[in-house]
Amino acid sequence: MMVRNDIKKEFGDYQTPGYFAVKVCNLLKDKLKISPAVVIDPTCGVGNFLKAALNVFDNVKEAVGVEINKEYCGKCRERIRDPRLGVTHGNFFSYEVTKHLKDETLFIGNPPWAMNANLKFNLPQKVNFKGLSGTDALTGASNFDICEYVILKLIEGSIGKNVSIAMLCKTSVARNVLLELDRNDVPVDLVRMYTFDSLKVFRINASACLLYIKMSTDDSKCRNCEVYDINYPDHVCETISFKNGRLCSVKEDVPDLEGKCCFEWRQGVKHDCARLMELEKTGESFYRNKNKETVELEDALIYPLIKSSSFKTPVIHDRFKKYVLVTQKKPREETEYIKELAPQTWKYLNDRKTVFDSRKSSIYTGAPAFSMFGVGEYSFAKYKVGVSGFYKKPLFSLLYSEKPVMVDDTSYFLPFDNYADAYTCMLMLNSEKVQKFLLSISFPDAKRPFTKKVLQRIDLKKCAENISFEELVKTEKRLNLPCSITAGMYDAFSGHIWEQNKTMLFS
DNA sequence: ACAAGTTGCTGTATAAGCGA
């Protein structure tokens, strides 16, 4: 059964308020100097954008609306009694909207801001349109926003034509579109983002913008996108460059630390069963789970856990509040061994097996009972330098204790086998230069500004070359840490990075 | 058969800020 709210989500049924549609059209006319002959809204709803466009622009000869909801089609025709308007009842995914292209054309609209993973039937045929490979194509990276799909389709159909595209979307979608423009080498004259407050306009909590793309009729390839606040359209807030498969904010004096990290950043452990796997210690070998059951368990599989919210100090090595059960040393490992090694833990797990078996994530299908993900040799490293993916400004923390410290799946870390390297790396990542660089390649309005992809872009070799020992001393002071970094530690770490970098290049 | 994790949730809770 679908409740009304689900249907609203499924079809992205969030009508653009009339005043806002007018505001957008005026902006396009006054600031971007467009004067379309044809206006097309591929997901027009009750037609607020079409109505605004017909009123605001002076030379519109034809307006085309496509809408999946029949009732809205009727409403749209009723509300806009204009001979230039044609409304089609249809689905964007099957309707060839580009057949209406002629002269100067404007695509305008507000496509559904929903992820295809969350949709049930109102979605395009699933093809690997971004050309992802291997696990990426089948897991997280392949999830995408319907709005993104709509915009990319419009771009594809407009290459080389006198077309402007102006769409409301999440800023995360707009950034993905920039990456696709780069990846497909699409000629464009101008790309801009005008951010607006989607809480005010749509009563939803997402960072959003009007994405404007002017397709190029020659071969000019603009690869910078200026970002404005829609309320202050004369003031550039920032400029995002999209080149070589990467986004970064164009800022003054950002140190160039861009490259490929010679170590692999890892996401924390995943179990999709926090109720049973996350424990609080209540006494010697007694633990309480999130179902408030107190159980006696062996220490064998229990590790201290640092969650995103715990990354508040640069060194974390005691006073752990949470613990986590880690059932495997690597993915797909058999879990039967637990019966011998830790019988009480085995019983605890088996008594609650149905909970584990009803986990829906596809990564567990066909895997041994109580399987986890994001486990490997790296999970058991004695020292880690971790960071929360959620923070706007990253704080890197050194993690260690008697047993390896685990981090949850909203955090990322680098594994180390010795304290000195881990400590030095922590200081280096917290140094002003790395922080500045990271802020230039991350976007604070993202739900998760720091991801594996972003972190992997920190070239540690460049860091070692550009960040002096003195700067680490300064960082140590700024973090209120007792003075313990030595030139020896710094040199040793730089050396290790150098070697690792060579290994990476030859592998 | 199997490689070997990422990302979003048109989020939510709470703190902080502000005017009266």
Next chain:
DNA sequence: TCGCTTATACAGCAACTTGT
């Protein structure tokens, strides 16, 4: 200090379109 708006910091799980 109330009561509202706005900013910030976070929960944890389900979904995920392949290529050899």
